Amino acid sequence: MTGRARRYQYGAWHGGSDPLEPPVDLRSALDQIGRDVMEGASPRSALEELLRTGTRGTSGLDELTRRLWQRRSELQRRHNLDGTVQEVRRLLDRALDQERQALAAEDGEDARFRELQLSALPPDAGGSVRELAEYDWRSGEARETFDEIQRMLGGELLEQRFAGMKDALRETTPEDVERVRAMLADLSELLAAHARGDADVPRRFDEFMAEHGEFFPENPRDVDELIDALAARSAAAQRMLNSMSEQQRAELAELSQQAFGDPRIGEALSRMDQQLRSLRPGEDWSGRGRFRGDQPMGLAEATEAMAELGELEQLAEQLGQSYPGASLQDIDLEALERQLGERAVVDAQRLADIEKQLRQQGLLQRGADGNLQLSPRAMRRLGETALQSVISQLRSRKGERDTDRAGAAGELTGTTRPWAYGDTEPWDAGRTVRNAVLRRAAGGPSAPRLDIEDLEVAETEQRSRAAVALCVDTSWSMVQDGRWVPMKRTALALHHLVATRYRSDALQLVTFGRHASTVDVGELAALEGTWEQGTNLHHALLLAGRHVRRHPDAQPVVLVVTDGEPTAHLETDGEAVFQYPPTPRTLGVTLSEVDSLHRLGATLSVFMLGDDPRLEAFVDIVARRGGGRVVAPSADGLGAAVVGDYLRTKRRR
Structure with missing residues (x-):
């Protein structure tokens, strides 16, 4: 590069999420979803729970919503709606004091009559201002103070409906008031033409903006944008009135007739409100807010506060995602930044990115029934995570070999x-x-x-090939005693180990409650616990035997995970018979199936959860009859026990 060396300047990033932040942790997100699914949640509800609670370093939708409601509460606790009326009363008291001082300096009956006239004014500010509109003031200062009341009322009323109008009309002349009145009249005609569906509305809109565009700094592009902006502010003004007492509303209605000392302004604004309400009935015209603070707000400021409350409630609805067809793309990020700052926008974008990438990378998919489900790829990731946890447990055991290379x-x-x-x-x-x-x-x-x-x-x-049957107890006691998820994680870990390192082995997963059935790993992960009595180990061993017979060239391995003695068996007609305490018939047919597996040369290991004495006695008989092995791990150690036993079996072969 020739010439002077190029200089670079570095500063804070203001373009959204930090480009140096690490990418979203999909593995952690998938683990959280998988954990909820294994606890019985549907993939759809598990994803929703993830979005509600967030991830490490990212606030969830619930936290963002909590901050919105906190801001709403602070706004309502800090302010009240009496600002305009209080300011009118303050200026009115000043004008009356100035006028009384001027009258006190005068002699004659006229001055005394005027003093009586001032003393007989209505007690409310609205009635006093109305009667003083035609009063012939003796004090120039009092006259100016009263004019200030009328200008302030006009500015507040216009600022309610037109953003930025109050500042533009701070020094209002009669000509300015006439321009405002003419604009309101033309606006009423434009809205009426639009309501009728006149074909020349676009031309009328262009002419209106050419004539009165100074009153609309937001520069709407068409009549619909103009109506949207006006209706939003008009609805906020109506919600403010709804939030007042009936007496406050009546007083404001009377004061509005004194805006700029011209009743036509208030009447035009009222007519405009009615037109906007019919054109945009979907706006919130009936809402209200409870302001209970000690900081008064004027009409314009109170309307802004009502608009802010409306924005907060809309954001809360968007974050709640509880309406049909809800999507994180619905969140108004500009409004979210106004209310909670840039970090909240970053969190919302990261949550949307997590949901998007989970779908794009094929971790979540639609099943044949249209419901969301974990994809095979997601199941592999969950299995890998479960296996890594098991391997770390096996490594920590004294005397165990390094299982990273096992198999x-x-x-x-x-x-x-x-x-x-x-x-x-x-x-x-x-x-x-x-x-x-x-x-x-x-x-x-x-x-x-x-x-x-x-x-x-x-x-x-x-290496010899194995036919492995993992039989897992799915009776209600497994759910009740906190063994449901460890059982599923164990199955995931073993499945992943066999699928990735011992592909020649044939693994069959068997669940048994009142009945037994063969399932794939996805079905087992999504299986919900149900209240059903019965531990039908007999049926499970029948299915395990069927599996090993289908692979006569493989070494049979049967692994049983249970927390209760057999309390059900299968009759020849396929009916499951339950009885507690178990009958000799149930125990007999179950042990008969143990003998059948033993004759097939199967290695039978039972992993006993809990400390049920009757179960201990039964598995002791199983070990003697079947030449098997009994392990009593904790729930957390179940995965390491099952996988470790499987690997020991591989090494013996």
Whole structure:
């Protein structure tokens, strides 16, 4: 680069979310959704719960909504709606004091009569201002103060309906008042033409804006935008009136007739309100707010406060996502930033990004029934997370081997052979480097440093194939005693281990309550706990036996997770018979199925949860009859116990 070195300046980022922030943590989000699904929630409700609660470093919709309601409460606790009336009374008292001082300096009956006239004014500010509108003031200062009341009322009423109008009319002349009156008359005609559906409304709108555009700094592009803006402010003004007492409303109605000392202004505004209400009935014209603070607001300020309350309520509805067809895209980010600041916008965008990426990356999908469900890819991720947790537990056990490499290959024999296409055994690094060095010594420096013919792999023992049946208890006691999710996480971990590291093994998942059934891992993860009596281990072992018979060339392995003794069995007609305490018939047919599996050469391991003495006695019989193994892990240690037992079985084979 030639010339003077280019200089760069760095400053705070003001363009939304921080570009240096880490991307959304989809794995953490998916883990949270998966946990809720395994506890019985639907994927749709689990996603909604994630969006409500948020993730680490990102506020959820509930927190944003709480902050909105907090702001709403602070606004209502801080202010009241009496500002305009209080200011009118203050100016009125000043005008009357100025007038009485002037009259006290005069002699004669006329001055005394005027004093009596002032003393007989109505007690309310509206009635006093109305009667004084025709009063012939003796004091110039009093006259100016009274004119200030009329100008203030006019400015407040116009500011209610037209943003920025009060400041523009602070020094109002009769000509200014006439311009306002003419604008209101033309506006009424334009609104009436639009209501009738006249074809020339676009032309009338252009002419209206050319004539009166100074009153509309927002510069609406068409008549609908003009009506939308005016109706929103008019509805806010109506909600302000709804929030007042009947006496306050009556007093304001009378004061509005004195705006700029011209009753036609108040009448025109009232007519405009009626037209806007018929054109935009969907606006909130009936709402109200409860202001109970000690800081008075004028009409314009109170209307702004009502508009802000309306915006807060709309945002709360958008964040609540409780209406049909709700989407995070519905959230008005500009309004959210006005109310809660830029960080709230960043949080809302990150939540929308999480939902979008979960769908785009295929982690959530629509099932055949149209309902949202976890995709196979999502199940693999959940299984990977569950397996990683199990592996960390296994590593922490004293004397356990490193399970990261468990199942990657068979045991090393100590011999090597040249690599061939399709080999999955690990390379023998020493033999490979030796071959490369010898070849280069014979071929010279031009020979490649490493060639495919140099590769040698370490030979391993042949691994036997297994037919594995994991039978998990789904009776209500598993839900009631907090074993439901650990059971599901165990199944996910084992499924992921088999699917990724022992692909030749055949894994079948069997659930058993009153009946038993075979399920895939997605069905098990989404299974909801139901109140159903019965622990039909007999049916589960029948299905496990059917699975191992379908794989006669594989070593049979049966793993049973349960927290109760068998209390149900399957009759020959397919009916499940439940009885507690279990009958000899139930125990007999269950143990008969244990014997059948033993004759098939199955390795039977029972993982006993809880400390039920009757269950302990039963599994002891199972261990003696079936030559199996009994493990009594905690709920948190269940996954490590099952996966560890499976790996030990692999090593024995």
